[in-house]
Amino acid sequence: MFETWELLSLQNYWWGIVSLLGGFLAMILFVQGGQALIPSLAKNEADKSLLYNLYGRKWELGFTTLVLFGGAVFAAFPLFYAVSFGGAYFAWMVLLFAYIIQAVSYEYRTKKGNVYGSRVYELFLSINGFLSPFLIGVIIATLFSGGAFIVDDANLSHWLNPMRGLEALSVPFNVLGGISVVLVSRVLGMLYILNSVQEKSLLELTRKKLRIELLMAIAFLASFALWLFVLPGAAAHSETITIEASRYWHTFTFYPIVLLMPFVIGLGLFILGGFKGGKSSFWCGVAGTVLMVFALLMSSGIDGAPFYPSYADLQSSLTITNSSGSRNTLVVMSYVSLFVPVVLGYIAVVWRAMSKPLTHDEIKQDPFSY
Amino acid sequence: MDLIDWSRAQFALTAIYHFLFVPLTLGLSFLVAIMETIYVKTGDEKWLKTTKFWVKLFGINFVIGVATGLIMEFEFGTNWAAYSWIVGDIFGAPLAIEGIFAFFLESTFFVVLFFGWRRVSKGFHLLSAWLVAIGTNLSALWILVANGWMQFPVGMEFNPDTMRYEMANFWEVIFSPVAVAKFLHTIGGGYVTAAIFVVGVSAWFLLRGRETQFARRSIIVASSFGLFASFFLLLSGDESAHQVAQKQPMKLAAMEGLYKGEGRAGIIAFGILNPDKKVGDDLPEFYGDIQLPYALSILGYHDINAFVPGINDLINGNEKFNIMSAGEKIERGKVALQHLNAYHEAKKAGDTSGAETALQAFDANQSYMGYGHFTDPLQTVPPIALTFYSFHVMVGLGSFFIVLFIALLYLGMTNELLTTRWALWITFMSIPLGFVACEAGWIVAEVGRQPWVIQDLLPTMKGSSALNVQSVQITFWAFAVLFTALLIAEIKIMMAAIANGPHIAEKGDHHV
Numbered sequence: 001m002f003e004t005w006e007l008l009s010l011q012n013y014w015w016g017i018v019s020l021l022g023g024f025l026a027m028i029l030f031v032q033g034g035q036a037l038i039p040s041l042a043k044n045e046a047d048k049s050l051l052y053n054l055y056g057r058k059w060e061l062g063f064t065t066l067v068l069f070g071g072a073v074f075a076a077f078p079l080f081y082a083v084s085f086g087g088a089y090f091a092w093m094v095l096l097f098a099y100i101i102q103a104v105s106y107e108y109r110t111k112k113g114n115v116y117g118s119r120v121y122e123l124f125l126s127i128n129g130f131l132s133p134f135l136i137g138v139i140i141a142t143l144f145s146g147g148a149f150i151v152d153d154a155n156l157s158h159w160l161n162p163m164r165g166l167e168a169l170s171v172p173f174n175v176l177g178g179i180s181v182v183l184v185s186r187v188l189g190m191l192y193i194l195n196s197v198q199e200k201s202l203l204e205l206t207r208k209k210l211r212i213e214l215l216m217a218i219a220f221l222a223s224f225a226l227w228l229f230v231l232p233g234a235a236a237h238s239e240t241i242t243i244e245a246s247r248y249w250h251t252f253t254f255y256p257i258v259l260l261m262p263f264v265i266g267l268g269l270f271i272l273g274g275f276k277g278g279k280s281s282f283w284c285g286v287a288g289t290v291l292m293v294f295a296l297l298m299s300s301g302i303d304g305a306p307f308y309p310s311y312a313d314l315q316s317s318l319t320i321t322n323s324s325g326s327r328n329t330l331v332v333m334s335y336v337s338l339f340v341p342v343v344l345g346y347i348a349v350v351w352r353a354m355s356k357p358l359t360h361d362e363i364k365q366d367p368f369s370y
Numbered sequence: 371m372d373l374i375d376w377s378r379a380q381f382a383l384t385a386i387y388h389f390l391f392v393p394l395t396l397g398l399s400f401l402v403a404i405m406e407t408i409y410v411k412t413g414d415e416k417w418l419k420t421t422k423f424w425v426k427l428f429g430i431n432f433v434i435g436v437a438t439g440l441i442m443e444f445e446f447g448t449n450w451a452a453y454s455w456i457v458g459d460i461f462g463a464p465l466a467i468e469g470i471f472a473f474f475l476e477s478t479f480f481v482v483l484f485f486g487w488r489r490v491s492k493g494f495h496l497l498s499a500w501l502v503a504i505g506t507n508l509s510a511l512w513i514l515v516a517n518g519w520m521q522f523p524v525g526m527e528f529n530p531d532t533m534r535y536e537m538a539n540f541w542e543v544i545f546s547p548v549a550v551a552k553f554l555h556t557i558g559g560g561y562v563t564a565a566i567f568v569v570g571v572s573a574w575f576l577l578r579g580r581e582t583q584f585a586r587r588s589i590i591v592a593s594s595f596g597l598f599a600s601f602f603l604l605l606s607g608d609e610s611a612h613q614v615a616q617k618q619p620m621k622l623a624a625m626e627g628l629y630k631g632e633g634r635a636g637i638i639a640f641g642i643l644n645p646d647k648k649v650g651d652d653l654p655e656f657y658g659d660i661q662l663p664y665a666l667s668i669l670g671y672h673d674i675n676a677f678v679p680g681i682n683d684l685i686n687g688n689e690k691f692n693i694m695s696a697g698e699k700i701e702r703g704k705v706a707l708q709h710l711n712a713y714h715e716a717k718k719a720g721d722t723s724g725a726e727t728a729l730q731a732f733d734a735n736q737s738y739m740g741y742g743h744f745t746d747p748l749q750t751v752p753p754i755a756l757t758f759y760s761f762h763v764m765v766g767l768g769s770f771f772i773v774l775f776i777a778l779l780y781l782g783m784t785n786e787l788l789t790t791r792w793a794l795w796i797t798f799m800s801i802p803l804g805f806v807a808c809e810a811g812w813i814v815a816e817v818g819r820q821p822w823v824i825q826d827l828l829p830t831m832k833g834s835s836a837l838n839v840q841s842v843q844i845t846f847w848a849f850a851v852l853f854t855a856l857l858i859a860e861i862k863i864m865m866a867a868i869a870n871g872p873h874i875a876e877k878g879d880h881h882v
Contacts, residue, residue: 057481057485058481060436060477060478060480060481061477061478063436063440063473063477064469064473064474064477064478066440067439067440067443067469067473068466068469068470068473068474070443070444070447070465070469071443071462071465071466071467071468071469071470072466072469074446074447074454074458074461074462074465074466075458075459075462075463075465075466076462076466078454078455078458078459078462078534079455081446081447081454081458081462082447082451082452082454082455082458082835083451084447085444085446085447085448085451085454086447086448086449086450086451086452086454086835086836086837087451087835089448089835089837089841089845090841092444092447092448093448093845093848096440096441096444097848097852099437099440100437100438100440100441100852100856101437101852102437103433103434103436103437104433104434104437104856104859104860106433107429107430107433108430108433108859108860108863111430111863111866111867112863112866112867112870113859113862113863113865113866113867114859114862114863115855115858115859115862116855116859153533153714154533155455155532155533155534156451156452156455156836157451157455157836158836159836162838164837164841325458325459325462325463325536325537326459326529326536326537328536328537328538328540329459329460329462329463329536329537329540332463332537332540333463333466336463336466336467336470336471337470339470339471340470343470343474343475346475346478347474347478350478350479350481350482353482353486353489353490353494354481354482354485354486354489354490356489362488366485366487366488367422367426368425368426368429368484368485368487
């Protein structure tokens with residue numbers, strides 16, 4: 001079936017999958033957002049232990065999604081993989097280090113013989129809890145604000161800023177994106193507590209904190225969106241790439257069903273979930289986040305628009321057409337992508353099977369507790 | 371050390387750390403699944419206790435394997451950006467497939483295996499244990515499909531317009547005989563390493579007179595599994611060597627320290643290399659060695675009379691056996707690169723017929739293009755001593771493990787385990803050896819492939835990102851410090867958990 005598709009359709013399909021994976025990656029950050037809140041939400045050891053165990057049973061999804069995201073970009077848009085990872089070297093490296101310290105920290109935090117003491121592992125989790133969402137937000141924002149690279153005749157890339165990606169932190173728009181994702185991850189993290197914990201005092205404290213952080217998240221998200229809509233952005237007109245005023249607003253309104261609607265509905269669901277703060281509000285917030293991030297990423301590259309502009313050399317900007325894998329690879333990988341619903345299916349089964357609310361008692365009795 | 375050396379050093383560092391944890395994950399996941407199956411079949415709570423003990427150790431090892439594995443996926447992009455573009459169209463696919471088909475499976479069901487004891491039914495839990503085992507091993511499959519392609523690239527075509535190799539036949543890539551042999555040999559190595567780990571830890575309990583029943587049953591299961599896996603390892607090792615002989619003759623020559631090719635070639639069972647030996651000189655290759663006659667010809671070509679080319683033959687050529695010299699290949703490679711360049715010039719100038727002619731000329735020598743980046747034939751020789759010794763350490767340890775498993779099984783059956791303390795000591799001391807054997811195997815595969823990152827297509831020096839050397843130095847040391855710190859914690863936690871013994875099930879745990 002995919003063999004008969006046009007190349008651009010395959011490229012759009014894969015950009016769509018990458019965008020969706022980006023959405024999932026952002027929503028899984030609820031683990032990070034939540035773990036960063038533990039020091040301020042847990043008023044006693046029992047609550048602390050409960051919360052570390054709560055998020056400690058979900059960290060693996062962040063790793064798997066990040067790895068799949070990397071693999072999908074590698075296979076479908078290898079030039080982006082080469083330009084971005086090899087170019088913005090330190091931005092990615094810091095992000096990877098932030099992830100490396102997460103997995104072990106949950107497992108080793110309370111174990112006998114952990115050498116450095118619980119505090120160090122808790123610090124690791126706090127660092128990961130802030131840095132991962134922040135950097136992912138910054139990196140998403142650079143898909144609109146661009147990077148300092150050139151791509152030569154042999155399609156090999158060179159990064160022109162010696163800060164190697166860290167210079168992105170000096171761009172206010174990127175920082176706004178980073179903070180927005182941090183706040184979203186914290187809101188989702190709190191919604192997850194409301195979804196899966198039954199300890200009353202903890203729930204009350206969470207609800208109180210949720211209100212303030214939700215308002216901040218909405219404010220930052222809205223400013224990010226408004227700024228994006230007026231941002232002059234790289235656009236492809238026939239063979240050349242030019243800067244166009246309000247390019248992303250134009251794109252969003254040009255594709256109302258694929259972009260504008262998911263974004264508006266996503267934002268609405270996120271706000272709704274946050275305000276309701278009930279047991280199933282977590283799912284509202286999660287769905288909203290996936291939709292919003294999907295629409296944002298999709299808008300950057302849809303139909304061959306430059307999804308990674310170069311402000312060092314505009315014509316080096318990456319589009320889904322100039323950075324994609326070959327037709328054969330895209331076709332093969334498209335068949336592979338049909339397996340994604342199966343993965344989502346068994347994740348859902350496991351999530352359900354494991355979803356009985358977590359209690360202090362269970363953690364005390366379970367020798368496998370973190 | 372220049373950028374390439376540091377980039378290689380960083381990749382080697384992270385891969386070696388990652389590969390400390392992978393073999394145990396591969397093998398222990400199956401051992402855990404087998405033990406839990408016995409528990410579910412027999413309903414014997416002691417097997418539950420045994421299973422839980424090994425699950426605990428599995429978890430301690432698994433998380434650090436995941437943490438160190440994450441970086442491997444991204445390092446191709448961060449440090450080998452040119453590589454990622456030039457071969458990413460083929461190489462990226464198995465990595466993405468690994469994510470979808472394997473990593474999600476193992477991680478999702480790991481949570482059930484670990485935390486699901488009271489939350490899901492017995493059957494679901496057992497199924498999860500098996501899915502974790504299958505997931506980890508599938509993960510190895512896809513990674514080794516990718517690695518197999520680096521050793522023996524198939525199913526691709528060079529596109530002179532995009533300046534990269536593109537996938538022509540996906541099935542050739544995944545069913546590459548090298549990939550299949552590599553996969554089987556690597557998981558076999560993982561099973562044996564895990565079996566050595568389990569018998570070693572169990573021997574420690576027996577030496578201290580603790581948990582004797584638990585330790586004995588662990589030894590019986592693990593040494594049966596280990597012995598079975600060792601034979602599997604022998605067969606897949608034979609096939610791997612056969613593939614190396616066909617596809618990477620230079621690697622085989624380095625593995626055996628063979629300079630002067632010969633028919634009816636023997637295998638060096640033990641040897642000390644002469645460090646002064648150079649390609650083409652008359653110095654002896656070894657200070658001393660013990661050979662198994664004919665074995666290399668049989669192993670490499672399944673023919674007792676087969677000629678096995680040595681390093682001299684591959685560098686200087688050998689007309690009798692129709693082997694082209696490395697110098698000739700370099701010349702042809704340079705011609706290919708010139709024509710490729712001419713093609714681009716003509717295309718830019720709008721000269722279609724000129725471009726066409728240049729392309730045809732390029733095609734004639736295309737297969738030597740990679741060689742065109744070298745200036746001296748000797749550059750195409752991998753580090754011989756490291757490859758040779760690693761290969762012999764791996765094979766030597768593998769043979770020792772077979773003897774050890776047989777001895778343990780015998781002692782276990784005759785009920786002499788507890789009284790044969792020297793055997794228990796040897797078993798306990800062997801714990802690190804499984805890991806050493808695995809790392810040695812990794813070195814044979816990867817160092818033996820040098821100076822190529824993709825055999826005969828892309829020299830390692832042409833694959834790296836355009837980074838300055840200081841950037842890589844910074845991350846190299848950061849990885850070295852962080853991974854070492856985490857490894858120390860992992861080992862200490864592991865030792866504490868072992869010392870604690872299989873008591874964890876005694877808090878009144880049972881399935882719902």
